[in-house]
Amino acid sequence: MGRWSTAARTPLGLTAAVLAGSVLGLAVLAPVVWGTSADAVDTGSILSPPSGEHWAGTDNLGRDILARTLVATRLSVLLALAATAIAVLAGLVLGTAPFLLGRRLGRVVTAAVNIAVAFPGLLLALFFATIFGVGATGAVFAIGLAGAPAFARLTQTLVAGVAARDYVAAARVAGVGRLRVLLRHVLPNISEPLVVNATVGTGAALLSFAGLSFLGLGVQQPGYDWGRLLYDGIGAIYVNPAAALTPGAAVLVAGLAFNLVGETVAKALGVGGVARRPGRAPRAVPGLAPVAADEAPRAVGDDLVLDVRDLEVTVPGARGPVRPVRGVTFSVRRGEALGVVGESGSGKSLTALAVSRLAGDLARVEAGRLTLLGTDLTEADGRAHRRLLGTSLAMVFQDPTTSFNPTRRVGAQLAEGARHHQGLGRAEALARAVDRLGAVRIPEPERRARQYPHEFSGGMRQRAMIGMGLMGSPSLVVADEPTTALDVTVQQQVLDLLADVRAADDVALVLISHDVAVVRSVCDRVVVMYAGRIVEDLPAASLDDDARHPYTRALVAAVPDMDTDLEAALPVIPGTPADPGALPPGCAYAPRCPLASARCVEEDPSLVSDDTGHRVACWHADGPAEAATTAAPGEVGVP
Template sequence: MRRWMSVLRTPVGLTATVLAVGVLVLAVVAPVLWTDEANAIDTNDILAGPSREHWAGTDNLGRDIFFRTLVATRLSVELALAATVIAVVAGLVIGTAPFLLGKRSGRAVVAGTNIAVAFPGLLLALFFAVIFGVGATGAVLAIGFAGAPTFGRLTQTLVAGIASRDFVDAAQVAGVSRPRILVRHVLPNVSEPLVVNATIGAGAALLSFAGLSFLGLGVQQPAYDWGRLLFDGISSIYVSPAAALAPGIAVLVAGLAFNLFGESVAKGLGVGVVGGIPSLPPTPEALETGVPVAEESHEAASDVVLDVRDLEVAFPGPDGVVRPVRGVSFCVRRGEALGIVGESGSGKSLTALAVSRLVEAPGRVDAARLELLGTDLRAADTKAQRHLLGTSLAMVFQDPLTSFNPTRRMGGQLAEGARHHQGLDRKAAMARAVDRMRAVRISDPERRAHQYPHEFSGGMRQRAMIGMGLMGTPALIVADEPTTALDVTVQQQVLDLLAAIRRSDDVALVLISHDVTVVGEVCDRVLVMYAGRIVEDLPAAELDTAARHPYTRALVAAVPDMETDLDQPLAVIPGRPVDPADVPPGCAFAPRCPLATDRCRAEDPPLEPDTAGRRVACWHAGEPLALVTEDREPADLLEEVEAS
């Protein structure tokens, strides 16, 4: 309300509001007060000019044009608002269809909308007017459907922006249906710009309706609106110019009132105004992981929570299929903490999204095995599978600010999953939410449950996100860089909380991070990813001492510690990470590796286990490696290593 009131504090906003309210009030009271005067016929005073008795003159039947203009306000506004409602409703259907149908099925809707928007609105209105027929009803339908494509494309853009937010992904993980997500999470966050553009659309509809009536396609006698009065007055414009001037001014004032009011609200609220790929066969990388594939003996141990074999994620690209995740295999047991590390773009987060079934078309997820608690996640989406993901898998996203719906209170957001999956009523679900907020050490949870996300600090929002995952009985928590946006002290608190939950409830944890130090402290085992592949799998305790892959050792060496010589350049990994669309032949790390040989550049090493059960994909695993600093190149270091 405070932001809406700020609109009235500007001269333009106040003027536009007064004009808009005045038009609406006039539409209500004018027919009651002046209908008789507007319809009174005086054959002795036909086509008279402006006078004290008739301020705007009379028409060809001697009727007062000024009073007819006032009375016509109601019909003009009613028809414009009716057309606006049709445009908004049809636009919402068009705009939300891609979200409800999915990207692949929604492409036809998007393409049709873009084609319709390419045509001028007046041409569309004339086209529909011919289809629906002459008259007020036909004109309302014509203008409404002509305005729907523009409103629909705006809705598509706004919905697509919100659909990519973390709190929508969290709702999908919880198994909430798409229609419910749309109503509860998406539309409330796009309501303000839609209302603003609907207000401006009302002004445009009023002008369009006047235009159709002026052309003789809208309101027909004996009814009249401003456009019909223009149509009648233009025939006598040389005899009595005021006959067309009065309704013309009315159209101008009302149109400006609606448009300026919408523009003012937009400025006050800070919103904008706007006029599958086929199934993929396993790659050689997937076949060379060195891990038993699906048809071999299953790790049927009852403590396996997540079992992944030959996981691939692919997207269509301009030059062919792009595979940012290639042949990833691992399993996680109850109570185990598995860390996944690597530079940005290595495929860490995409692996987590694939496991959580959050990769949408045109992305494609393939795997020889992808099981959560023994349930095949590759199967078609079912209610049972959504219940499993909503209660047994907790997803903690990177940015706590975008992880929650800013328009809903925290307690209600936590309670939604319990009501949807556990069948709790509103009171019981809220009590569960308060209890979970207390479990993740949020002080005064009863009060905090009724606050909005912006009233929480970053650390508290992250705790609340963990609490949302604990609303069910999770067997697996996937934390995607949960401490990136937090300060060091709060980072440690969040990591301690995750560790405490893992110990107390025997929950498996997959922690994704680019910080090898954090992973080494929290996790039992570490997967190191590069260019979409796992290049090393080893115990976390051995990261500093027994890492064998050059990339893993370079990651560890790049982290300064208390013993780092501040007078020397910091160790770095030269070059840039590999572009998933242009992975070189052989080992993807070879262009940056000081140990790379011709064999590395020609043959991609398989991920093979050693005698201790560790896995590493490198032709030179464990060989001596010199550290790369800011002023030393891999070729120079290779000469040093070979010389030694």
């Protein structure tokens, strides 16, 4: 309550509280206190000017205008709130539709919202008023639907931002349905700006409703709201200006009150604030055993865990489709650690997302073969696929800060997948979450399970993310640059933990990194990617002495070691990475390669394998290593 009391004590907060309290108080009390005098007809005082008896004068039936203005507060506020509720509900439905419906239908909804937003709100209100007809009910729907497009646009933008977060991707890997992801992970994280917008929108709805009633399309006789009183008083404005100014002032004050409340709410919540919800502590379940390894599907007949053949990912671009991943082929066996290295934009992470079925609705994933434990992942998604990905594949994302939903407790987030896929009850799933937090070396796991992600350090969040993957019985762990945001000591702890997980259950590991030294120390094999394709596949132990592609040699040479001459300039890679949307003919690395020849510029080399399984795509794979790492002075290299 601290931030609310602080905001309420500011001049803005005090003014908003006084005005809003007065308006809401009048809405409740005015019909009771002044209802009789507001409806009393006095034919002897028709169109009287302001006086001590009638402070704002009377109307054409001798009724007190001030009393009627006060009594009209209830109907005016209720109608504005009803219209706002319709706008919020319709806006939420339209704004979340692209997330729920997928790429094609979502684009149709987005286009419709964009068209509607282009029209002025009052014009839309008049359009809907002609459809629903005159009267209070028709005006409520007209104002509500007219305000829906702007609210939908805001919702679409906020949903798109949160949907790209790692914790949403983690929920999808766990097989949680889109609707549940929306309700559990997306809406709680966008609720605050929506609440602020809805509060400010109530003031706009109040003004719009008064406008429709003033035009004769809103409240009809014998009912009356502020707009209707303004319409009645405008005819006598030259005789009694107070007849029009009094309801006009009421509209102004009430609209200002709602807008100031919205500003106060925004100040109290703060930019990027998070609404916290109380949660229950996990109960330990005596005798709970870890999930049996045979509950998850396993490869039949051999130890092949992941098999990828000719993987291609196509995304829309400004000048047509772009292929950031081109014909990637590799496999990972049980207990094997495969490293994927390359510069930013080489297609490493997108390859992992495509394998995990998380490339997004705009991406088209095609492959000659894409199997996990013998199951074809290119087939239509279904319950079996979701369970396979949720229990047999663990994703460890790059940024531990965005790996968890900030509005939910860590234990509850770990338990979600176990409840969804393994049929555990709430208490059992929370108890297993505590067990997994302890397994990844988080101290006091029971207490930590009750905490929110912001209460964890960066390294602890990363370990908890690994623990989330271990809630099932994963056969494959895909770690996408899991140590990038961590200090050196914590990096080693995370790498040691991944190694322990791999050794304990014979788990396959795919480690994506730009750090050649890390991959060399952890992995058995290394796949080097450039411009969306694999240019070399070799044993990790051969990186220093047997790398054959000039790009691989340059990456290795750019990493300093204990023998590096401190007085000499570090080797660097000249030029900039290739643009996936404008790849040159021939070898994509040719513009940066010191060994490039005319053939390199004209023909793209195929990825060929020798007798040892070492694969390389280069016309000069046997060229001198010294020449391959020579770069023009002053170029920017890759660390």
